[in-house]
Amino acid sequence: MIIVLKKNPQPEQMNRLITWLESMNIAVHSIQGETQTVLGLVGDTTHVDPEMLRALDIVADARRIQEPYPNASRRLHEDDTIIPVGDTQVGGGVFSVIAGPCSIESEEQICEVARAVKRSGATMLRGGAFKPRTSPYTFQGLRGHGLEMLLEAKRITELPVVTEIMDLSQLDLFDEVDVIQVGARNMQNFELLKELGHTGKPILIKRGLSSTLQELLMSAEYVMAGGNDQIILCERGIRTFETATRNTLDLAAVPMLKKMTHLPVIVDPSHATGVSWLVKPMAMAAVACGADGLMIEVHNDPSRALCDGAQSLKPEEFDDVMQSVRAILPYAFQRTGG
């Protein structure tokens, strides 16, 4: 860690700072510039808060050299993490496609969609039982009953299932769930993350709407600090000033995350764009820049035919996306030809 002191710091304040740092077994090296003094810290600074340092009267700036996420960092774990899920896996060269409806509406619906997406080549089934909705007056999901329907679809299709948890109190219901999803709005629900660190289950963490990549990795670190290193990261769009799309899909986050961490990185083009016709090009772009997988909404409910065009794809549209994805995959970044 580097600490830049302000012009002419009071010697006693500077000594207090150095003594305090040394009391934490951190070696302090100083360089005197013409107008500035800089302190170079050597040792374990994991517990030193740069923001607190920056706040000191005598400090002009302080910044970390090493990442504050030792478990998630690629630097300390060069090899890609591979996460076994049922008979498949996430990462390690396998391309994962998690598909299914936004909400589980009935056993018929989830099972029908499950069969359809499996036919098209999905490796996992998604479906929401607990739904975070901005309005208390809109459908909140079938909750426990929805989970049962999802598990029935799992039995029928043998697809591993991914579904979102909204609160710790729901954890007991997730025993047979293969991958527990932490939604964007819960990405910094630290009590939830801590508890998930004690489950043996793979955790899919969605990037928060206004979370930096480092914050996403810090949330992964919360789970990993509890002993669970089966984390899947998911880019799903960030909030910007642009309103033409619901969110701004940050695809550079894919290669950047894969450089920062050894954890697998997937992309959700459905939520990021909010419209179904954008799912295909953005899914293809995500494949091209090296994503380990996709998470795509597929809907199939004749009574909601009105919804054609929503961010959810119809099974035949999803099948078309899968064909394009399979065609482009061999030429993707860091695969053959990429």
Add this chain to the structure above:
Amino acid sequence: MIIVLKKNPQPEQMNRLITWLESMNIAVHSIQGETQTVLGLVGDTTHVDPEMLRALDIVADARRIQEPYPNASRRLHEDDTIIPVGDTQVGGGVFSVIAGPCSIESEEQICEVARAVKRSGATMLRGGAFKPRTSPYTFQGLRGHGLEMLLEAKRITELPVVTEIMDLSQLDLFDEVDVIQVGARNMQNFELLKELGHTGKPILIKRGLSSTLQELLMSAEYVMAGGNDQIILCERGIRTFETATRNTLDLAAVPMLKKMTHLPVIVDPSHATGVSWLVKPMAMAAVACGADGLMIEVHNDPSRALCDGAQSLKPEEFDDVMQSVRAILPYAFQRTGG
């Protein structure tokens, strides 16, 4: 609600849409433009999701005319909500000042700070027992023990106390807490909000880092839908591209929120700016534009003298801020002279 159809919609799709809307007892009026058709919806559209409508093949745009937050809306509740807290209140012309340390560190610390801020005129005491920290390796708060220390400080000073809840499982510990705070990171923790709707306690909801004012009101609506209308809203800065300050304090949110809703609105200049010397000018600006109160961090721990300059003010600095606040208050927007 207004629905703008795309050019030359297929009649049967348009009829399906109209039939579906009418099936929800919504009257549909249409106007034919030269190139466009527009549908005007009359009736209770609370349960109609504009985003879903926008997703329809034949829909170019759909937008709500009435706010989706009937309980929080000023339109349906013209009078300001006044929230009694202990012997004081929030809103209704009383200016609230909630002051105290970021984290409760010891009984001595919290009690000393409590006495100091009371002397300077604070109306409530704040102190964090459960701390949301981005790193799992930094101090997470004294949790239950911290709450006991906070309640001891309450007994000694008779100041009502405000502290943050991070998870439903902690709720039982908050019996004697006067105001339960929902932090920015939990603003859309809907399970938590729902449950807080069944407590009889005032809830202070902090605006999320990337939440719109409407989303903040929707979160308030979650609590109000449960029957609890004692909500205090808090602007604490939003995340933007600017890095000179930790966050961007959105003060226009104060008069805007007070037009949108009848709920009291306070401002936290400490977290918004991240540096103590900015707390005073921004506190004064918040008062000037009509805030109902302030939430300010005050720290007092000789052993952390190094922290002078942090976002937390020293008691004497807080006293100075209070003098400026008292001086400017009579001239604030919508008070005498304002």
Add this chain to the structure above:
Amino acid sequence: MIIVLKKNPQPEQMNRLITWLESMNIAVHSIQGETQTVLGLVGDTTHVDPEMLRALDIVADARRIQEPYPNASRRLHEDDTIIPVGDTQVGGGVFSVIAGPCSIESEEQICEVARAVKRSGATMLRGGAFKPRTSPYTFQGLRGHGLEMLLEAKRITELPVVTEIMDLSQLDLFDEVDVIQVGARNMQNFELLKELGHTGKPILIKRGLSSTLQELLMSAEYVMAGGNDQIILCERGIRTFETATRNTLDLAAVPMLKKMTHLPVIVDPSHATGVSWLVKPMAMAAVACGADGLMIEVHNDPSRALCDGAQSLKPEEFDDVMQSVRAILPYAFQRTGG
């Protein structure tokens, strides 16, 4: 255009509004809701400013149904615009690659880079003679002399050249330039755009750091309104809260723009990411989602070998990117297999 009136508007104000609209030959249809009145405008509303309407006492909201960019709109021009440049073209199925150094530093440098990028398959040469720099103390470009060097490289390689204009006063120097670039910082330099509308030359407009897609199209409309419809749009990253990359490359803008407009859309992964190792994956992603071309920085100056790794690629790195681009192109969105 749709105008939503506030609750219980004063009749005389409403009549004044309607009379004023009708005075502009706009037919006004009104629908009475239980609590709201909505006006539907039919006719040419190009000259009506929704923002002004929204500001009226009696207006709750006003929004345009038709795009304010009639010349740039896909709706009124279904076919893709194809822009001939020298012996090549932009759009219409030809994939354009504009490559070259950020700044022209010497005739040797620009000619050497030009030969190299041509060998690797670039279709056009880029090079900056007039450089917008945030600091007045950093290199401002070789200006007129730089243009001469660029034109010499054009003569030698027969590659069409693209270079940035910073001010109208420079226009005379651009006679032999094939494509005039308007930089992100000048995207809303309307006097410049107007004048460029009177040149017969293709104009490459880069999206501003905080410009919406509609604003980008409005800037294109400025040029087109002057009679010049040879516009190339370039996505080059927007400014967000994320700091892991220099800007956030908004690739969904590619398919979205191609739906909104008939103009060709290219992507600049060099400026968007700011680091050379991200250029390849993001270039591949841009191809995958349907971009009509790429703009890539290529540098080659042994004396600046220190700069290896900058956002500029070395010729051999560019050649590698081109191979991957050629490999993935046939499988891109809306091409064979896509």
Add this chain to the structure above:
Amino acid sequence: MIIVLKKNPQPEQMNRLITWLESMNIAVHSIQGETQTVLGLVGDTTHVDPEMLRALDIVADARRIQEPYPNASRRLHEDDTIIPVGDTQVGGGVFSVIAGPCSIESEEQICEVARAVKRSGATMLRGGAFKPRTSPYTFQGLRGHGLEMLLEAKRITELPVVTEIMDLSQLDLFDEVDVIQVGARNMQNFELLKELGHTGKPILIKRGLSSTLQELLMSAEYVMAGGNDQIILCERGIRTFETATRNTLDLAAVPMLKKMTHLPVIVDPSHATGVSWLVKPMAMAAVACGADGLMIEVHNDPSRALCDGAQSLKPEEFDDVMQSVRAILPYAFQRTGG
């Protein structure tokens, strides 16, 4: 400047870097950490580009300690800059109020507004002759004729005038203009800024919609580098995800800028908020946190009575704002009582 090297840099690359830096008369001090090496640069690093350094293969990070804006920096010029304008001044304790219409529409209009705002206490008159509009189809201003009308209003009221320049070619027309305004969209029109550095006139620079405070100061530095140090900075709102207000007024920028620079800082609440009823509270907040002045739109055209409620205030509304501003001013930050 501080350079953090990557783990195990190649010695020859590191030596090349050090030699190159020393060749610029910069002394390089290095500290060896366990896993990292850091270089501390001492000397004039004004011409070293941190972004270029960050791009080097062996560099993990590089950051400047000294501001890159020596002329604008408070550090090197402790005293506030005072800018004389006609019989008044900006800065130095005088509170400036620049008021007038968005656009000059007629001599009657500008003169009538001028008389009205002078009566209410405005110190300068504003009015737009050259109007940057996002649409080429909307009113572009009366241009030269507008300037003549503005100067007539100056003669009649003896108020100094402020008006926007959009292009260098217009400069000759600005001889009798007292303060030349550079609009938000031109804040990084560097050719324009350079030229304005050679005029003897005060320049009012508006912060760009997505410009950081440092970028605003760099634009001021462009003018100052040319020899003109009469710069007035204006905060007018930044672009964020929030849509409840047109822009997000960043009032913390006021005390922050006044700490960073010696130049006067004013606030434009009209453009920032986009609605007239927000102008008063935000003007009061701007005064409270220490702004040196305000820029407010005042309109007065009976034939446009429809426009009541726009971001422009009616003269009587402006008079009311001025009364509140005068009342709160003595209690503002860093004035008596503040």
